Amino acid sequence: MKKNSGFKSFFILPIIIYTFVLILLPIIYILFLSFCTSDSYGGILYNFTLDNYLNIFDMTYIKMLLKSSLIALVTTFICILISYPFALILRNKSEHIKNLTTKLIMVPFLTNSLIRTYGWIILLRKNGIINKFLTSLGIIAFPLNLMYNKLGIIIGMTYTLLPFMLLPVCSAVFEIDKSLIEAAKDLGAKPLQIFKNIILPQTISGVFNGSLMVFIPAIGYFFIADILGGGKTMIIGNLIKNQFLTARNWPFGSAIAIFLIIITFALVKVYKKLGGKMEELGGL
């Protein structure tokens, strides 16, 4: 028993060190910074203040937070809309096709997401592939503004974050026993009734998981907003990045970052209240 636990801790130790040094320490440092002030040259003055937090409640930043949330919410919603039909169609396919498709979903992860986002420029810009295709078919007369606006951000976010919705929704949908759907059919339930009464209640936790995993990064993915939003639409992630790299106001940036962490935890709490189980989040 004792020997076994020594063996275990040997393998767990790197993870504990990793978590402590690379995640926990930086957060503690940022928390510490958020109570400091910066001087005009970007240096840090170690005098305790709450001003950074109070400054967040400026209309400019509140609006930005709301806009970020709206973009994240729309992204999450689109991801749900795509994931359900996808999972329901894939459900009836053979095990082989399911495995293959799940692997294909994972393939883009092997490429850097920044590079993938640049790839979208080729597709979305004024003389990009999509616009050229649509104009050549005569469907549209003038190229559409598909990027450098909120639409571009949402397209990019949806693309990047879709797998986080797709995978939990698929696993929840695949888990439903086929005979439950047949039993519902047998009792006279039409497709929409089956979805509402059988599929939805049994997969809602998967959707919750996916929603958190899409919504939270969507608030912070500043590079998508930078590249596909053309820097015109600032989301909360851009704000934090700018405070650190451009405005060189590390304490204020830290305060917003901490604020974002608090909101995230609040969301997880709400999720818990709504009936989800913590284990399903991997102990978040």
Next chain:
Amino acid sequence: MEKKVLVKLENVSKSFGSVEVIKNISLDIYEGEFLTLLGPSGCGKTTILRMISGLDDVTTGKVYIDDKDMTNVDATKREVNTIFQNLALFPKMTTKENISFGLKMKKVDKAEIDKRVDEVIKLVKLQGFEDRYPSELSGGQQQRVAIARSIIMNPKVLLLDESLCSLDLKLKKDMQIELKRLQKKLGITFIYVTHAQDEALSMSDRIAIINNGAIEQLDTPSNIYKYPKTLFVADFIGEANIINAKVLEVGDNEIKVSMLQDHVVDIKADSIFEKNQELKLVIRPENVRISKNELANGIKGSINDITYSGDSTKLLVNIPGSIDIKVCINDDNKYVYNDEVYVKFDSNYIIPLRK
């Protein structure tokens, strides 16, 4: 009185890809009867059930329910309900919600639903369990919920797919009696699928023995047991001695055959056999006479194995140079291993079957 045909299968075939699992079946099922589809696993019996419920479509042929052609009618609209092998209770719904599901889907008036749910819950004796989830119920209670959920729909036919298989022996016996009681009371036609011959024999009005996607024999339980028409049926239902034999002489209603190394017997035979034809004889173990004393025209052998099973004892008698004969007797400690005995077959109980 002429019995009304409620479910009619007419030259029904079913293929999955290139594999034909049901081969041109025709079957009439009467109103109010308890019909069992019995066969080994993979014989196609569940597929037949699913074609009646509409969950599987037929490849060729017609399905009639209550004289209406239902061949291309969706499962949703057939007045037939199924109790699934795994019961398929909705896990996120309580007993009451499970039972009322079908009526809710039909948008029946709420007061009416409540009334009928109460009735059905009383009928299957589930009072006090209305608000429990399936995971909080015992196997027998889950079974009752599944039954209630189906019979509340007032189906013309209730289909049961190996529904009792998962239960332990005692509960299974109780549920068998319960099911029979319900069937008598409601007068619903039951089509029951099972691979357990004891269930089939004890519960059914008629049994259809299914093998390789075809009906081997359709008859009452006792006729199937007493007069199997094929070797498969003889072997599948109950214990049987199946013995090779050869026709020596053919009479009007009788044939003379030789079996077990030139032992000659006369047996009744309706079907036409030819002289020198090879055939199989089926004899049930309980119809074999056995004695320590020499029997006229008996065959000598020795006790090879004794299995005591409470109400009866099964003996295996080794006939030198031939097969072992199964014998079933009621008294137990008369014989011991290696005893010399004589066995004799009563010609009335020998069933001749073509090879």
